[in-house]
Amino acid sequence: MGAQKAGAAHEPAAPTCVPGGQIPGSGGRNPAPGGVSLTHAALAGRERVGLDSWFLHFDVPELASRILPGQFLMVGMRPPATFLKRPFSVADAADGRITLLLRSYGEGTLEMSRRRIGDPFELLGPFGRGFRLDAPAARAVMIAGGIGLAPFYILARRLKELPTPPQVWLVYGERSREAVTAGVERVLHFDRVLTYTEDGSAGERGNAVDGFRRLAAAGELTGARLYACGPHRMLEALEVERERLGTPAEYSMEERMGCGFGICQGCAVPANPAHSAQAYHLLCKAGPVMDPTRVLWSHPALP
Amino acid sequence: MGAQKAGAAHEPAAPTCVPGGQIPGSGGRNPAPGGVSLTHAALAGRERVGLDSWFLHFDVPELASRILPGQFLMVGMRPPATFLKRPFSVADAADGRITLLLRSYGEGTLEMSRRRIGDPFELLGPFGRGFRLDAPAARAVMIAGGIGLAPFYILARRLKELPTPPQVWLVYGERSREAVTAGVERVLHFDRVLTYTEDGSAGERGNAVDGFRRLAAAGELTGARLYACGPHRMLEALEVERERLGTPAEYSMEERMGCGFGICQGCAVPANPAHSAQAYHLLCKAGPVMDPTRVLWSHPALP
Amino acid sequence: MSGGSAANLAVELAGVRFQNPVWVASGTFGYGDDFQTIFDVSRLGAVVTKTLFLGPRDGNPPPRIAEVGGGMLNSIGLANIGWEAFRERKAPWLRQHLPPAQLVVNVAGNTAEEYREVALRVDAARAEVGAAALELNISCPNVNEGGTNIGCDLRLTREVLREVRAVTSLPLLVKLSPNNADLVPFARLAEEEGADGVSLINTLYGMTVDLHSRRPFLGHGSGGLSGPSLLPVGVFWTYKVHQAVRIPIVGIGGIARAEDALQYLMAGARAVQVGTASFLNPFASLEVIDGIARFLDRHRMDLEELIGVAHERRPQNVPAAAAAV
C-alpha cells in the first residue's frame, strides 16, 4: 500500500524480526528495533490545562526513548473503559516521561480525563510515520486547530535539538479563551505564538487558517515549512490556501482507528488519484503525518 | 409463585405503589415503603479481615434504615466491571452505615476487592425475605460455612435488640486459619463462637456441620432455633442431620441471580414436591432465607 | 409528556395510541407487579407480559442464567404461570395500575393449535384484562415437528399466524427471532397474514462452557443471548425490515439508554422495548423515556420526524444483501 512507497529518513527504523519473539503482554521489555510494545504504566501525573484538556504523564523510559515526533500510541485503561483503544499523538517525550495532551470528547476520553494518579493504563506503540526531521527549513510554521496542538510540543522540541535549529512559530486556533490549552505558553520551544479564538475571547478573532493567511499576506512563509494538525475541515481549508503558495507541508490527520498498525484496515483515507493507484491510504501506516498532496481532500466520505 | 404463600410478619412491609413514580436513577431519595431503590454510594471504608475477605462500608442512612436481617443487595461498580450486578447479603446495617462482607471469588468480587475509598458503587435493593424475627427461641444457633457468615452479624444484632433477646451462638467453619474472617471476634453480639477449620489450623478440625453434630450430641440444641448460611453442599448435609432432630430452622441459600427482584426468573431453586405444586422457587423472592423443608435438596441440578 | 419536557411522545402503532414509545420486553418485567415497590408502571409506553402459554410451565433446571462478554445468556425455558393464572392473579393488579392501552399480552404455544387457543382466550378476556395488543412469541420449538423452532421456519410461522389471526381482532404483533439468514421474509409474511406489526429481535442462540466442570454451564445446555451485544444486530434488522414492509416495527435488543432507543427509532422503529437492562437498573425504561424527551426538546423535533430518519439521508446504500466485512 501507499506506505511502502514513501520511504524516507523519517520513517521508523527498519523493522527486524525478533527471533524467539516478544514476551506476550510484556512487550515493553524487549521490543524489536522500531518495534511495537505494550507498556503497562500507572498514570504518573495529571494537569488540567484548559476547559476540557489535560496533560497526562507516564514514566516509561524505554518507550519514551523511542518516540519520533508525530507518532502516536493506542491508549487503553485497565480494566478497559472502552472496547477499542484510542489513538493519541505523543505530545512530548523527554527524560523518560511521555506526555499526552488529552481533550475530553466522547466516552473514552471523558473516562480518561477522570482517571487518577496511579491508575493503570496500557500504552501500545509507537505507531505511524511522524514529521520529517531531515528536511528542516529556516522557519517551521505549525498550524494547530484545537487539540491538533498535541504533536507540536515534541516536534518543536526535536527541531530545536537539530544541529541548525529552525525558528519555530505556532499558529493556534481554539473555540474560546476557556478552551485554550494553558500549556502553550509553558513550552519554551516556540519562538512566536499566534493565538486565534472563534469568539475573539483570546488572541485574535478567527481560526488557525486565518493565521496562515495573515502570515502568507505578510510574506512570512517564504522559505518556511508547514506542519499542520487539526480537524479535517480545517486541514481541507488550509490545503486550498497552501496549494496556491506551494509551501512544503506535512499534515497530521485523524481517522477512526481499530488497531493502529495496519491490520484492521479501518483507517482508510481517500487517496489522491493523481498520485496513487489505490483508492485509500491506511492512515496508521501511511500517516498519521501525510504529504497533503497524497490525500483526496474533497472526498464525500470525509467528515 | 411460592413467595405469595409464605406471608408472615418477617416479610418486607406491604408494598404500596408510589404515585408519580420514582425519580429514575435516583431511587434512593424517595422509595416506596418496602420499596426498592438504586443508591449511588462511594466506598466509605474497607478493611481486610482475612486472606480473601473484606468489610466494605457505605454511608447510606436511608437505605441502611430499611434493611431487615437476611436481606440482600445487588451490588455494582461504576463504571460497571461486570455486566450483571452481584448479590450480597447485608452483613450489617447500623448508624446509617451498611457493611458488606466480601469474599473475592471470581471476576466481579475480585474487582470489588480492589476498589478504593471513594470509588463509586451502585446498591440496588433491599431484596428478599430475611430471617424471621417474630419466632425467637431461647437460643439462636447460627451455622456459617465460609462467607455464609455474612448475614449473621446483622441477625445477631437485631436478635439482641428484641425485648427478650435470645442467646446467640455461632458455629463457623472455614478452610483454614488464614481464611478465617477476623471480624468474628470483633462483634459483641455472639455469646459463644465455635470455630472449625478443615485443616485444624484454627479452632477445631472439621466443618460447621461437625459443630452442629457436637451441639446436638451435647443436647444443646433443645429449644434452639437454627439459622444457617453456606455452600449448597453444607446446607444439604446439615439438613440431613437437622431433619432427624426436627430443630426449627431457616437457611439462607445462593443461586445465580440476574435481577434480584423476581423478573428474570434466573434464580430457580428446586422445590420440594411434598410442599409445592410448582417445580421451582425463585430464590430472590421466596428467599434467600428459606424454610429448608420447602427445598428439594437432592435435585441433580444443584451444585 | 415526560417530566418538564415539552415533547409529545405519544405514538400510534397498530391502531393503538401509546403515550410513549418505550415498552418493557417480555420476560424481563415479570407480569408488572414486581415493580409495584419500584416505580409507577403507568409511566411506561406499554408493559409486555412474560410469554404466557395456556397452562403453567416450570421452565428449565438451574443454572438458568450466565454472564458473558457483552451480555447474558438465559435458559429460563419459558417458565410462566399460564394464561388462566395470569388472568386471575396478575391481570387485576395490572388493570388497576395500568391504563388499558398499555398492556401487551405476549403468548405462545407448543403447536399452532395451542397458539390459537391461548389467543382466543386473551381475545375473550380483552376487556377484563385490559389488553391493548397481542404479541406472538414465535421463538418456540414446535413439539409436533421434532422441536423445530417455529420462528426459524416460514411454513410453521405462517401456520401459527393463520390460526391466531383467525381468532382475534386484537392488534397483532409478531416477535421475530434473529436466528435467521434474513428477517425480511418473516416480516413480509407477517404483513401478508394480517399482522399489525413486528417486534424484533428476540435472543440469539448462545452457549458458554464452564471450564471447571468442562460442560455447558447452563442447566439446559444452551441459552438465549441478550443485552448490549444485541444492539447493533437489532438496529440492523430494524433498518432492513423498515425498507421492506409497511407495518410498524417495535425495536428490541440491547437497549439500556435513550441513545440506544434513538438508534432504533431513527432506523425506523415506532416503539422500542427495554429488556435485560431492567435487571441491572430497574429504572432503565424510565431513563430511556426521559432521555428521548430531552433529545426531542434539545433538537426541537417531533417524535414522528425522528422515526425512520436514518433512511432519508444515508450517504451510501445499504446493499440488498448487506454483506459485511
Place this chain on the structure above:
Amino acid sequence: MSGGSAANLAVELAGVRFQNPVWVASGTFGYGDDFQTIFDVSRLGAVVTKTLFLGPRDGNPPPRIAEVGGGMLNSIGLANIGWEAFRERKAPWLRQHLPPAQLVVNVAGNTAEEYREVALRVDAARAEVGAAALELNISCPNVNEGGTNIGCDLRLTREVLREVRAVTSLPLLVKLSPNNADLVPFARLAEEEGADGVSLINTLYGMTVDLHSRRPFLGHGSGGLSGPSLLPVGVFWTYKVHQAVRIPIVGIGGIARAEDALQYLMAGARAVQVGTASFLNPFASLEVIDGIARFLDRHRMDLEELIGVAHERRPQNVPAAAAAV
C-alpha cells in the same frame, strides 16, 4: 511446546500437523508482515491471510469501523491487494518467517468462477508460497445473483464448493457465516462436498446509527459484528456442528483469552482463531497459546482429551433445535 510448559500442543487437522491450535483470523492479521516488529509469527499455530480475491479491491469508504457495546462493527469491504500482489509482495516474507505448515490462505470471489480461479492459482503456487490449507470465505455477495450472500444460501455455497474442490487438492476449510437459522446444513454440505473442515464463525450483521448525523454511522451503512459478543454464539455453533459432522471445526469468534479458546476446544473445535482481540492487544494470540499450555499442565491433560470434552458428560441434552428462552 510453549514456554516452560510440558504440554504438547500439536494438533492434526485436515491432514496437516499444526504445532498448536491457535491461529489468527482472516482480516485481523493483515498478511502477517505487519507483525514483524511485534513478535515472531512462527510461534502461532497458523496465520490465515486476509481474504484474497483474484485482483485487488479498494474496499468501502470510511468510516469503516465503529465501536459498539461488546465489540465492534467493520465494513472494510474485503479490501485486499489481490492474489498476485500477495504472491509477489507478501508471500516471500511469510515463506521466510513461517514454516510451510503454518500458512492458511483465505480466498473469495464474486462468482463461483472467481472462487475457482483464485483457488487454482493458490494450488499452483502452493509450494512457492508455502500454503498448508485453503480457507474459503463464503460470506460474500454473489454478483451474479443480485448480491445474495453466498454463505446464507445452500445452493450457492454448494456451487462454490464444487468449483473449488475440483481444482485443488489443498486441505480445504469452509468458513461459515453465522447469519443463518442453522449452521448444521452448511457444515453437512461442506462435508458432503469434500471439504476437510469448517471454520466458524464469521461476523454477524450489524448496524449503528450516529445520533449526530442521524444516519448509519459506517460509510457502507451496515457492517460485521466481531469481538466478545460473538463468543457465546461461536461456542454454541461449534457445539452444535460438532454433534452433526465428522470433519474438524476451527472455532472463531470473540476469543481474547485462553479461557475463551478453551471453551471452543471443549465444545469440539480442534483449533481456534484469534480475531479482533489482536487489535486491542497484538500479543493476544501468544497469550492464548501460553494459557492453554498452562491449563493442560495444571490439569495434567492432553490437548486431545480436551477437544470435545463438553459433549461427554453434559447434564442435560442440548435439544435438537436448541430453542432458548
